[in-house]
Amino acid sequence: MIDAIYIHIPFCVKKCSYCDFLSFQSDEKTIEKYVENLIKEIRLYPKYDYDTVYFGGGTPSLLKGEQIERILKELNIKENAEVTLELNPKTANSEKIKAFKKAGVNRLSIGIQSFNNKFLKKLGRIHNIEEGIEIYREARRIGFKNISLDLMFSLPDETIEDVKKDMKKLIELNPEHFSIYSLIWEPGTEFYNKLEKGEYQETDNDLEADMYEYIIDYAKKNSYHHYEISNFCKSGYEARHNTKYWRNEEYVGVGLGASGYLNGIRYKNQMKFNSYCDSILIGEKPILEKEVVDNVALEEYRHILGLRLLEEGIIPSDEEKYVKIYKELERDNFLKKVNGRYLLTERGVFLANNIFEKFI
Numbered sequence: 602m603i604d605a606i607y608i609h610i611p612f613c614v615k616k617c618s619y620c621d622f623l624s625f626q627s628d629e630k631t632i633e634k635y636v637e638n639l640i641k642e643i644r645l646y647p648k649y650d651y652d653t654v655y656f657g658g659g660t661p662s663l664l665k666g667e668q669i670e671r672i673l674k675e676l677n678i679k680e681n682a683e684v685t686l687e688l689n690p691k692t693a694n695s696e697k698i699k700a701f702k703k704a705g706v707n708r709l710s711i712g713i714q715s716f717n718n719k720f721l722k723k724l725g726r727i728h729n730i731e732e733g734i735e736i737y738r739e740a741r742r743i744g745f746k747n748i749s750l751d752l753m754f755s756l757p758d759e760t761i762e763d764v765k766k767d768m769k770k771l772i773e774l775n776p777e778h779f780s781i782y783s784l785i786w787e788p789g790t791e792f793y794n795k796l797e798k799g800e801y802q803e804t805d806n807d808l809e810a811d812m813y814e815y816i817i818d819y820a821k822k823n824s825y826h827h828y829e830i831s832n833f834c835k836s837g838y839e840a841r842h843n844t845k846y847w848r849n850e851e852y853v854g855v856g857l858g859a860s861g862y863l864n865g866i867r868y869k870n871q872m873k874f875n876s877y878c879d880s881i882l883i884g885e886k887p888i889l890e891k892e893v894v895d896n897v898a899l900e901e902y903r904h905i906l907g908l909r910l911l912e913e914g915i916i917p918s919d920e921e922k923y924v925k926i927y928k929e930l931e932r933d934n935f936l937k938k939v940n941g942r943y944l945l946t947e948r949g950v951f952l953a954n955n956i957f958e959k960f961i
């Protein structure tokens with residue numbers, strides 16, 4: 602059953618120094634042209650009944666409330682669906698947040714990144730922390746009851762004390778959900794260039810593990826579930842949309858460079874604006890590449906995505922190849938069996954990427 606859609610909005614006011622997501626600066630006219638194409642693309646898919654809708658970016662909050670409303674009107678959205686929109690603090694104000702709510706958005710994911718203006722500057726963010734907190738409070742006043750905050754850690758020259766301060770401020774705000782990603786040095790970004798020139802250093806592995814351990818402990822002490830490697834929530838506030846990805850469920854992906862997974866095929870959309878629009882103009886889905894997910898790939902995805910869900914894990918496969926891997930990982934205390942499912946152990950969580958490699 603297909604009941605999830607990801608909608609990519611590839612525009613940003615300015616590129617952050619660390620980010621390699623598909624996004625670029627644009628003007629109002631181009632954004633409107635994009636919205637029109639997006640609507641036509643949505644019409645190329647069957648009318649599924651959606652339980653989750655996710656506007657990701659780029660910066661979806663760069664769109665006007667009226668544009669988000671027009672897109673949502675194209676979709677059959679079930680009652681009690683989760684409709685999330687990623688929001689960059691500098692691109693929204695009270696009127697816009699009200700318009701998003703009126704359009705049907707009921708969950709915001711706010712890109713806070715850090716509670717330290719020194720780091721926000723370094724990251725090339727367009728907002729300061731006061732603006733981030735104010736937009737969060739405004740969203741609360743307007744009536745958003747499900748808000749997630751996005752943060753990062755392991756930034757250049759960040760200390761464990763900095764992480765402690767960030768966690769304190771984060772928990773004080775009391776969001777239902779937060780994601781906290783350790784910095785990935787993406788080739789081609791300003792950060793990566795500085796790393797290559799020796800201006801920045803990667804965080805020492807032990808320090809990064811200490812930071813992560815502190816984050817997990819502090820979040821747990823404050824009643825948050827650590828339900829996915831980088832995601833924490835209050836009871837019942839797991840990100841429903843993303844959880845479908847981790848459960849390896851199928852979903853529609855629309856927009857420039859968006860990925861989707863339908864009828865056993867994973868696909869990725871055109872990455873170039875003109876190619877994207879050209880396909881839609883002739884009434885074709887703007888798909889750039891496809892991967893047929895055969896049984897071998899299906900099992901790989903099921904393991905590496907499912908094990909990210911720390912409280913849910915995966916149902917074991919009885920294939921000999923996997924049984925052997927489980928045995929080794931259990932012996933080394935990276936994997937444990939709970940109620941017939943395999944979960945990462947506390948030790949396994951810290952080395953998750955190395956563990957996932959074993960399943961590929």
Ligand SMILES: C[S@@+](CC[C@H](N)C(=O)[O-])C[C@H]1O[C@@H](n2cnc3c(N)ncnc32)[C@H](O)[C@@H]1O
Pocket residue numbers: 619620621622657658659660687688689690711712713714751752753782783784785786787
């Ligand atoms: C598409 S962005 C969120 C929405 C909006 N564009 C913003 O930044 O406010 C998704 C999240 O991915 C994280 N992210 C982006 N690049 C990253 C990197 N190189 N390493 C770790 N996390 C990264 C950031 O926390 C960011 O909030």
Ligand code: SF4
Pocket residue numbers: 612613615616617620621622624658659660689712
């Ligand atoms: S982190 Fe968000 S705001 Fe910054 S460039 Fe990436 S997508 Fe845009």
